[in-house]
Amino acid sequence: MAPEMNDGGTHPGRRPVPPTAADATDAAAEGVPAAAPAPAPAPAPGADAGATERGADADVETPLAPGAEGVDKTDETDGADGTDTGSNAPPAHVSHPGPDPAPAPDAPAVDPRVAAVRRVGAAGRRWRAVQLGACAAMLAVAMTAGAVAVGALRDGGGRAVATSAAVSPGLLAGGDLDAGVTSLQAHLRTQPRDFGSWATLGLAYVEQARTQGDPSRYPQARKAFDTSLSLRADNDQALAGLAALAAARHDFRGALTDADRALERNPYNERALCTRIDALVELGRYAEASKAAGTADARRPGIPVFTRYAYVHELRGDVTTARRVLTQALDAATGPGDIAYVATQLGQLAWNQGDYPTALAHYARALAADDGYLPALEGRARAQAASGRREEAVKGLEAVVARYPLPGPLVALGELYEARGAAGDAARARDQYALVDAWTALARANGVDVDLDTALAAADHGDRAAALRAARAEWARRHTVHTADALAWALHVNGRDAEALGYARQATATGYRNAGFLYHLGMIERATGHTAEARTHLTAALELNPGFSPLGARTARSALTALTALPAPPAHTAPRTTEGGR
Numbered sequence: 001m002a003p004e005m006n007d008g009g010t011h012p013g014r015r016p017v018p019p020t021a022a023d024a025t026d027a028a029a030e031g032v033p034a035a036a037p038a039p040a041p042a043p044a045p046g047a048d049a050g051a052t053e054r055g056a057d058a059d060v061e062t063p064l065a066p067g068a069e070g071v072d073k074t075d076e077t078d079g080a081d082g083t084d085t086g087s088n089a090p091p092a093h094v095s096h097p098g099p100d101p102a103p104a105p106d107a108p109a110v111d112p113r114v115a116a117v118r119r120v121g122a123a124g125r126r127w128r129a130v131q132l133g134a135c136a137a138m139l140a141v142a143m144t145a146g147a148v149a150v151g152a153l154r155d156g157g158g159r160a161v162a163t164s165a166a167v168s169p170g171l172l173a174g175g176d177l178d179a180g181v182t183s184l185q186a187h188l189r190t191q192p193r194d195f196g197s198w199a200t201l202g203l204a205y206v207e208q209a210r211t212q213g214d215p216s217r218y219p220q221a222r223k224a225f226d227t228s229l230s231l232r233a234d235n236d237q238a239l240a241g242l243a244a245l246a247a248a249r250h251d252f253r254g255a256l257t258d259a260d261r262a263l264e265r266n267p268y269n270e271r272a273l274c275t276r277i278d279a280l281v282e283l284g285r286y287a288e289a290s291k292a293a294g295t296a297d298a299r300r301p302g303i304p305v306f307t308r309y310a311y312v313h314e315l316r317g318d319v320t321t322a323r324r325v326l327t328q329a330l331d332a333a334t335g336p337g338d339i340a341y342v343a344t345q346l347g348q349l350a351w352n353q354g355d356y357p358t359a360l361a362h363y364a365r366a367l368a369a370d371d372g373y374l375p376a377l378e379g380r381a382r383a384q385a386a387s388g389r390r391e392e393a394v395k396g397l398e399a400v401v402a403r404y405p406l407p408g409p410l411v412a413l414g415e416l417y418e419a420r421g422a423a424g425d426a427a428r429a430r431d432q433y434a435l436v437d438a439w440t441a442l443a444r445a446n447g448v449d450v451d452l453d454t455a456l457a458a459a460d461h462g463d464r465a466a467a468l469r470a471a472r473a474e475w476a477r478r479h480t481v482h483t484a485d486a487l488a489w490a491l492h493v494n495g496r497d498a499e500a501l502g503y504a505r506q507a508t509a510t511g512y513r514n515a516g517f518l519y520h521l522g523m524i525e526r527a528t529g530h531t532a533e534a535r536t537h538l539t540a541a542l543e544l545n546p547g548f549s550p551l552g553a554r555t556a557r558s559a560l561t562a563l564t565a566l567p568a569p570p571a572h573t574a575p576r577t578t579e580g581g582r
Helices: 024-031 111-125 127-137 169-171 177-189 195-212 216-233 236-248 251-265 270-282 285-299 303-315 319-332 336-352 355-371 376-384 390-401 406-421 425-445 451-461 464-477 481-493 495-507 517-526 531-544 550-565
Strands: none
Touching: 111 319, 127 177, 177 195, 177 236, 177 390, 195 216, 195 236, 216 236, 236 251, 236 270, 270 285, 270 303, 285 303, 303 319, 303 550, 336 355, 336 376, 355 376, 376 390, 390 406, 406 451, 406 550, 425 451, 425 517, 451 464, 451 481, 464 481, 464 550, 481 495, 495 517, 495 531, 531 550
């Protein structure tokens, strides 16, 4: 981020979403009334016994489950293969008429940019070529996509229907996502009325869009969910999938609507419970998000819920509880994907507090579980840069953006190039910032709201006027600490500091300990003549996380030095009087 993008997503502290547990219970609940009793929940790590509300404020910006890095080259036909490359899929919260359960195999031409991405991946070009050719198509929005789960389903007549027996949840959630998709497609050619597998295929396409930068997957996902709903109206698997799709496109109101519909059908659908928390958080409805986290904790305790619960506390400044919950979640994790995910969250928590050795230790554990886990690779590179290991950091981020060219890592790499200042680094940095613009254009073309994702990057490294337009547009949609920070900084770089100050203060009002937010507030206070406050907040930013951004931290130090050199304002003293003169 610029300078906040620190986690492989696009916003400060935004957590990648872990794979949710297999939705077998949720899928089987198709025939279970909404009032069905819940399975006895295990206590959540760090949860208060009997608590009904877990905290007041949260702002998750989510998620990145481990996913395949390969590009699917097999499904360029319609039907179970799912190709529907139109970019005007209906919003996720409208009615779902559903297509023919067995769509025709003819498909429109694949977007040439997507085809180019696939060719680049297949050819295995060197990282620079992959970066320049693939990043424009990277629509992976690190938000609540989750992993793909498979469950036992029943058809309308009560006869059991196999749901892709050859495809396990672990296969779809791990490095064999493409193989899982292929198996699902083959299964649906022979069992086209398996509504559960259509829903699972839709979730797989959402995951592919997120992990592989293939924008055609979003409309394909929508088509698969609609097919599922046409076969079994209001099945909670498909509705929860629509919620995940809407959240991936940053349509958080639509995500909330579909999550609520799914939960009306099955109150224990884990994916819907988690997406509901995320949507409320992203709409700035923090108290409701906290209650939703408590409800999810009671109904479906597990790593997806625990990590959200921890983040709620972190955003309120309660780092101790966040760390305790994540540590207990890591102790309970068994699969490589869960271990990599939770260890990375602990690494990011340590990073945000400026504890780089601890962060590096957590990233090492994550990579021991999954040596290709991109959020851990990015986090490690950032911690290396902050620790003075700049060359290692540059190489690490170069590898990350070759596979995962989103605004956060692109800007981080560009800033490292600028800070290094070697021959050709200025041009290399400009390349990274230009690729953010390419990503933005293609993301918008495929129905993703990217205003918040790009406002900060544009404010520091692009079109400042465009940054302000984007930040204002996002603020009009939702009021969160992240949108407040983005709008404040966009106003600042456009010379509107008096207006910016209120938003910058609002961004820090929840107690969230974020050095980037403090840096922005301090710089705006300096510009508005609030010298003492500016010293306080710039000092706090550098004490909290002195390496929060290669360029931002350098600017903060320079500004603080200039502020310290200013003469102190004269102290008020009483007028001197002569004896007897009062």
